[in-house]
Amino acid sequence: MLPKKNTYTVAIVGATGAVGREMVEILEGRNFPVSELVLLASERSAGERIEFQGSNRTVRRLTKESFAGVDIAIFAAGAEISREFAPAAVQAGVVMIDNSSAFCMDEKVPLVVPEVNAHAISGHQGIIANPSCSTVGMAMALKPIHDVVGIKRIVVTTFQSVSGTGKRAMDELASQTVALLNFRDVETKVYPHQIAFNCLPHVDAFLENGYTTEEVKMVHETRKILRSESLRLTATAVRVPVFRCHAASINIETEKHIAPNDVRAMLSEMPGLIVYDDPLRNIYPLQIDVAGKDEVYVGRIRSDDTVPNGLSLWVVLDNLRKGAGLNAVQIAEYLIKQG
């Protein structure tokens, strides 16, 4: 458990990546009580400098000895690194908040979106997992509905930005776009196919059953966060040529009837959620508008009459903020508050 202090030594593993950099900004922006910030990355990135609170901090190489004296370590370097270094971190008495998928489905590890299930944090045994970005947006938008009318089934199709893959994918979208506009050939390195001016129905690895790990993750994570093992969810995850923010087209079937206006009223009261829904005035959430925002945006809330109690909605969140960095920092803030 976290000791009661005024300030904390915070480590960021994967500090030079897209989520890591965002994390540093979020810690600074929210005045997180940091006594020392330990920036960790692979040997390749060690030595880089990142600004925090007005001074440049040097990124150090991650080793199993990096965690001495650290109170909270936020991991944003992928599942392999998380698995490799978790034992050393826990051994050193650190509370590890993991952005990767490594421990999401581990029964001993709470999987947390603070606005939805902060209570789960208190049961942690050294590791707390951050859900994948697509799950965070869906869980935020669906939790109030689930509490009141019970969600039976979800059919979701995502529109995921390249920043979900990382900084190299953002560079690839930019460079492919420039190449195409200059009639040059496109190089593909990060994705198996061109992403510029194209949509890939392929996020993460494919499984034998035809689904991707991303799609399966959304099923299990949503059930775990909403504490509903009977919830049925089927997903299609698609990568779109957008730099930042993930959108999702969500269709749900609830146990009891609820009118769109009641959904709007209910969601308006959810902390961290903004209802942005007036389509006749061209008002609906857009990825370019939500970039840099802390809140999850919901719009296009409407009845679906093809099932007894159907609803459709459109959800957008900044995958680097609420979808990753911010959610992790909010978990750390909750830990501190609870002592």
Add this chain to the structure above:
Amino acid sequence: MLPKKNTYTVAIVGATGAVGREMVEILEGRNFPVSELVLLASERSAGERIEFQGSNRTVRRLTKESFAGVDIAIFAAGAEISREFAPAAVQAGVVMIDNSSAFCMDEKVPLVVPEVNAHAISGHQGIIANPSCSTVGMAMALKPIHDVVGIKRIVVTTFQSVSGTGKRAMDELASQTVALLNFRDVETKVYPHQIAFNCLPHVDAFLENGYTTEEVKMVHETRKILRSESLRLTATAVRVPVFRCHAASINIETEKHIAPNDVRAMLSEMPGLIVYDDPLRNIYPLQIDVAGKDEVYVGRIRSDDTVPNGLSLWVVLDNLRKGAGLNAVQIAEYLIKQG
């Protein structure tokens, strides 16, 4: 009815638009028996020249007198023009094939995808309608499934390219992209919001019930083409920053069970449809690959276990070819064959 001849006088209304230009290419590419090609457009575009069979043809201004001597007129200039000029065309004895939404839901007008319901053509009274591009892809992929196991419900989310809006929208995506890559401000003229590096959950006009006309059209057109009034369909139509081809994430529930392998086998036999489905080898339909192709491509066919008989699939078609121009020309070919 169309007289039996060796060659026909064909008019294209809206010849200078994205679909119109494609139509000219398709007529030439398929060796359609054209004796004379009459290119018609608004006063603004009259005088432009378009190449057909090696020589430049001058575009003339569309008037109510344009149809004298014309056998077949293909309209691709929007619903208003179709409504205004249909009576003159029919009066002149022309068979009108309409690409707009003007007559799609008119009970006296057959709505046709030749591979799916060519038989409906014979009942025409001067006008035959081409379905909207999103409906064409879905009808092609779902017809064989519907015939064998009966489709009860469809949940579809589209990824529609800007060429569906027309040439000006393609220019807008290009110019906004260039502006952003040069750190200049973006101008929006065609769409209410920036389309470059952004997805708009907004295709066509919004209705009071929160759906767009595009989404409602998909419901009614699919029912009409599949001749199934009880078919339930709910759609979310999204515009994506892609130049050409529409994709759709489709989830269906059927009356009887069918395994993905049987679906693949069945769809492989459908004329005009290509099953492109081997995700473990990164094989699935992509908009950039399907551009310029005549066939509808289907992939990511998989079981959805959240309902008794669920299936998900990913469909891509070239909205300017099978989604518009090609389908219209195929209707004309069928008319000629039937005499």
